[in-house]
Amino acid sequence: MSQPKSEATVAETFSEEDIAEYLHSHPDFFERHTKLLMSLKLAHQPGSDAVSLVERQVAMLRQRNGELERQLKDLVAVAKDNHALVEKIHQLAMLLMEPRSGAERMGILETSLREDFLAERAVLVLFSLPVDATLSDDGFVKVVDRDDPGLKPFASFLKSGRPRCGLLRGRQKSFAFGDNASEINSAALIPLGEHTELGFIVIGSRDPDYFHPGKGMDFLGRLGELVTVALVGGAVVEAPSGPNAAGS
DSSP, X not given: OOOOOOHXXXXXXXXXXXXXXXXXXXXXXTTSOHHHHHHOEEESSTTSOEEEHHHHHHHHHHHHHHHXXXXXXXXXXHHHHHHHHHHHHHHHHHHHHSOOOHHHHHHHHHHHHHHTSOOSEEEEEESSOBSSOXXXXXXXXXXXXXXXXXXXXXXXXXXXXXXXXXOOOHXXXXXXXXXXXXXXOXXXXXXXXXXXXXXEEEEEESSTTTSOTTSOHHHHHHHHHHHHHHXXXXXXXXXXXXXXXXXX
């Protein structure tokens, strides 16, 4: 009569990889060997008591279900935020479509950014002088030449012509927010016009995570397009011309 193989002999015949591959190819193995299934013990967590394989699987399924529920809640929250943003952009568009003076349009934009888009600080940087708008003393509108040295820290943004979110560097914050720069910990940069030819909007927040790189850039781009149409279509500013108009 042949002697049963020792564990060492079995280990030499089948590697752990062979066993794992076999079990993967035969997922019903433990259904045909229920006694073996119930006798298996696994540590639930390092240092904890052993539990059966079935209990371990149930625990893993519960953990995975919890993760999926959290992901679903995050997706729902993002969808709600996106819907709210679409509605706010729509309402702003409706206001800017009405016949208004340049000064009124500027005021509506500043109010909307502050109240609807939660901008604790917002600056509209323009490269041309307003035609029919009176500059207020609140610092919302900043008119500078495209070659202004203060724009050097924004060179890559101006060249890309795409919205950006995240932390602003020291000189960027100082240029945009002046004495209030220390209050701003994250910001969104929104280009106005093709190749940022008209200027850009800077929206700042005290929350360092509010304007993060993963924020919806599409909505910021739509906001920039809307403001561009309001500025050009409403004859608020004269479109710049010359060799510096298309970007540096």
